[in-house]
Amino acid sequence: MSLALAIASASLALSLSLAHSAFAQEVPPGMTRAVPDRPTRVFIMASFDDACRSLPAPPIEITEPPKKGTVQFRPGQSTTVQITATGKCKGASVTGTGIYYAARADASGEDRFTISARSSTGEIATRTFQMFISDGL
Numbered sequence: 863m864s865l866a867l868a869i870a871s872a873s874l875a876l877s878l879s880l881a882h883s884a885f886a887q888e889v890p891p892g893m894t895r896a897v898p899d900r901p902t903r904v905f906i907m908a909s910f911d912d913a914c915r916s917l918p919a920p921p922i923e924i925t926e927p928p929k930k931g932t933v934q935f936r937p938g939q940s941t942t943v944q945i946t947a948t949g950k951c952k953g954a955s956v957t958g959t960g961i962y963y964a965a966r967a968d969a970s971g972e973d974r975f976t977i978s979a980r981s982s983t984g985e986i987a988t989r990t991f992q993m994f995i996s997d998g999l
Contacts, residue, residue, distance in 0.1 A: 888994075888996070889994045890972075890992075890994055892992055893972070893992040893993060893994040894963075894991060894992070894993055894994065895993075895994050895995075895996065896931070896963055896964070896965045896973075896993045896994065896995045896996075897965070897995075897996070897997060898965045898966065898967050898968065898969050898970070898995060898997065899964065899965065899966065899967040900964065900965075901934065901962040901963070901964040902962060902963050902964070902993075903936075903939075903960050903961070903962050904961055904962070904963050904991050904993075905960070905961040905977075905989065905991065906939050906940075906941035906958045906959065906960050906961070907919065907920070907922060907958050907959050907961065907977075907979055907987075908941055908943075908956040908957060908958025908959070909958070909981070910943070910951060910954070910956045912950060914943070914950070914951040914954035914956065915956075916956045916957040916958070919937055919958055919959045920979040920980055920981055921979065921980055922935055922959060922961075922977055922978070922979045923977065923978055923979075924975060924976070924977055925976045925977065925978045925988065926974070926975055926976035926990070927975055928963065928965075928973045928974065928975040928993070929973055930965055930966055930969040930971070930973040930993075930995060931963055931964050931965040931966055931969060931973055931993070931995075932963075932964050932966075933961065933962065933963055933964075933975055933977070934961075934962045934964070935959050935960070935961060935962075936959065936960040936962060937958075937959045937960075938957060938959075939957065939958060939959065939960040940955060940956070940957055941955070941956060941957075941958055942954070942955055942956075943955075943956060961977060961991075963975065963991065963993055965993070965995040969995045970995050970996060970997075971994075971995055972992065972993065972994060972995070973992075973993040973995060974990060974991060974992050974993060975990070975991055975993075976988060976989065976990040976991070977989055977991075
């Protein structure tokens with residue numbers, strides 16, 4: 863899944879990276895699998911201009927923290943644009959900030975968290991992640 867927000871001459875694109883495994887059928891629809899105590903990248907947030915060139919990453923904040931783990935932001939990660947509001951730049955490679963979730967070592971079951979990013983024009987993009995925590999990928 864991807865979410866994009868077009869703002870003036872820049873687009874704020876969010877792309878989702880689902881965990882793939884032999885056990886993927888056990889993960890409820892709309893959720894991303896996480897293994898306790900192992901960071902899992904669930905998203906990359908990237909800003910880019912009309913020429914599909916990467917722009918500095920927008921400020922990102924956790925608006926609803928997870929109850930069973932932590933969230934980290936790791937800049938400088940590559941992603942491919944999947945969808946934008948204008949349809950431009952689909953398939954372009956851009957650099958953004960990786961969103962990682964790490965469940966506590968003793969965690970299992972479901973968890974969720976929400977992030978928000980603010981563009982240079984003040985527009986806000988919000989995304990909620992549903993996590994499914996279980997051992998073994």
